[in-house]
Amino acid sequence: MTVTLLLEPAGRSCWDEPVHIAVRGLAPEQPVTLRASLRDENGALFRAHARYRADARGELDLERAPALGGSFAGCEPMGPFWALKPEKAWGRLVKPEVRTPFPVELEVLDDPEPGRLLCQARHEHDFLQPGVQRELVRAGRVRAALFLPPGEPPLLIVRVFCGLILLLFPLFLSQVKGPGVGLLGISEGGELCLSMASFLKGITAAVIINSSLASAGGGIHYRGEILPPVGINKNSIKVTKDGFADIVGVLNSPLEGPEQKSFIPVERAESSFLFLVDQDDLNWKSEFYANEACKCLQAQGRRKPQVICYPGAGHYIEPPYFPLPGFHACLGGRSCYLGRRAQGHAMAPLDAWK
Template sequence: MAFDTTAKSFRNSLVLCFASFQGPGPFPGVVDISEVGAGLPEYRASLLAGKGFAVMALAYYNYEDLPKSIEILHLEYFEEAVNYLLNRPEVKGPGLGLLGISKGGDLCLSMASFLKGITAATIINGCVANIGGVLQYKDETLPPLSINRNRIKVSEDGLVDIVDVLNCPLEGPDQKSFIPVERAECTFLFLVGLDDHNWKSEFYANEASNRLQAHGKEKPQIVFYPGAGHCIEPPYFPMCRASMHSLLGSPVIWGGEPRAHAVAQVDAWNQLRTFFHKHLGDKE
């Protein structure tokens, strides 16, 4: 199923948050993309808007008239979002920031790799390979990284641990799923929970760094958080240890130790704000 990129569909799938009380603008622009199953949450966008950014929270499936699955995603839809935000009078340009968590992280990596107009990207526990469904852009296609369900583990309390389910994107046919991050012209920040039980975020961040440097690109900033799980939210959000996985259809463990995870959320929020202010302009 393909995305409908008509004006009606696109306008229904975004929330714009502008920091009007910070002054007349224009402001540094950021596109915020959430995890699978999230619909169109706007809390990150709203909080960032209060810190001097013009933020677009963008849905990509299972919202309003968008498709109900991620079987096929078209990057042209995200390209339209980038161009739309850049053309807003409230946005200073010349480039945008991207903020993605989980599946939103690999989408942001793909946007940075294929699209123009991206200056800085923050990836929170993202994968360096395309996940979940086919990604298409013009005449290029990234297949999804394959999985092995035999590696699913179940805890004593019936929760599913899927950290080992995805295959390695460095081996065999799965190399075709590796996002060509070496094409990106932006600066990257990776925020990584070392107790992530959704997938191997530490490995993915390091492999993105290796690929970038092997092609003569700048080494990305990577911040590791011992004891932090997959769902690194803004400060003081309660830690989500486990919940229903919208694609798997089972309750899964996300990882994280409460105290360490809470500390990570505070620091990660400061890190990404500082990163965007540095690379997109304007100081708090």
Template sequence: MAATVTVEPAGRSRWDQPVRITVRGLAPGQPVTLRASLRDEKGELFRAHARYCAEGAGELDLTRAPALGGSFSGLEPMGLFWALEPEKPFLRLVKRDVQTPFAVELEVLDGHDPEPQRLLCRTVHERDFLPPGVRREPVRAGRVRATLFVPPGCGPFPGIIDIFGVGGGLWEYRASLLAGHGFATLAVAYSDFEDLPTGYNDVHLDYFEEALCYMLQHPQVKGPGVGLLGFSLGADICLSMASFLKNITATVSINGSVFTGNRSIHYKQSSIPPLGCDLRRLKYCNLWWFETTYAPRKSCSSSQSFPEGMNLLCGGLFDEVATVETWPRVGFNPFIGVFHKWEEEREKKPLKQEDEINEIWKRRKKPVHAALCFAIWRGIKDH
């Protein structure tokens, strides 16, 4: 019997939906290598692979069978998805157009690395970001540049404002997925998009207050308040909004600095200067990486009150500014990206710069980081 690989649910699934991968028609105990790959909208290749051995009946079920090595090891049913790595170092897998899916190719090859043998079977599974019935509505209201995702049904729905970090643009993939879980979610751009300014040197809360008012007045948004979700600089913006603006019921800060480090905050006629940081405590590890105790020159309490309402702050274990939820030394993006500092000690032997970059990049993902992504994403959408 020829080998076959199946993915359940068949055909297509949400990006944040677990799937079950099964291979049938193998010989008992047969060593095989499973390989996943996809190309993003720019054509860049991302790949992951893992080694397995078939069970006694010649079947391989990734919910029961541990990986023996490769991009990950152990029982990781979704490992071939979260372990996808770029062919070129430092590229990040992001979804630029949520209206189209990622096509993930799954291949089963005979044998183990480094030289797996012939191709036994393959399939293509689509992972999408726009759940059925979710409405995508571009928003150009006053100065606000955003996209609103409304869940299917009559509503009104709990509202969320979603803000990303440094780099600007309008990123919709997290908002579209949240809408599939019953939240009316507004993905907000604040720089480097259409007529918005290039770069972002200061936090202007009046702009984000406009976005907040848009949500509070929308007939599909359940009041009296909305939640905020921010990553990196977006997390700092969310905490500033929750500190100064009304009708914020909850805030999730992911990898925010918890205080205004090098950006001023402006709101109406008031301005708060940046706290700054002590550059004397900057420590360079090598040409490409540095770490520092990000110590403000002044007390955070002197410039910004802590936001009211429910707050979830997710940061690194060694965050000396504020630790509300402590996790392994990791940065986190619930969609896909897991970034952290090079935890292992550097090899004693010197490395060429290109080799060093590749070595750091290969070490960046750990199963605990993927588990963290799933746990926080589940907490965000369930609470």
């Protein structure tokens, strides 16, 4: 019997859409290896693999069959995608051109390794839904990209952000139906969201992901008001055995001493806030800062914001199934850990992306 690799949807799907992977035509209880790979736009190779055993009918369904080892273990239907890792150390999967898909090659090999190739398939992951328009914005010093979905904008745009994506920070301005604007920001982008929600009118909602409560990297200027950065204490930087920087305690506290003037005045904000944090974030104390922001807002009579904690998600909570490294460059080019655990990072977006 011919061995076939079945994908549903077949051929192509959006990156945040789950793909059902199944294999038919194997021998009863046959051991196999499922291997996934892709090359990014710079030619860098990323791979993941896991060992499986077919059932008594010679079938393998990743929604039911547990991985027996490899890049991941247990029942992980999308493991071949989120577990992708760079072939070269410290590589990072990025997608500068979101209008083209990422092609992922899937192969089923006989065990033990290196087994013969039994079957293969190719699946393309899109980042934009059909009909989405992308327009570059050049206005003064603003450099941005505007994404417009087809037809009338829905109340909440899940897979396509409609609005400006600032290139300097991972900050998203999402269009919502009505007079208001929603914000979503990660890390320093979250600090900008807090500032915008504090100073600008018409901001109705803000989602803050693993942010501090003050400007960490540079001052924030608005109509004569300046929020200077709190700065960092370089003496607090620790270097791990493998050369990574431990910076969780480097940022000066925006709530203590003379730096308190740098605290972003969230009490002015009229927005509804949602904080997504990882208690294991190794960039700064994201959960602590989120809770302090909640106290400040409630002291001013505002509605209590929601704080959702995802242990092990890491500093970046990105779209579902997208693999990310556990580090990023900072502090003069030295890399630091993001604090993620592979499974925690994979599970958090499934809930957050709702």
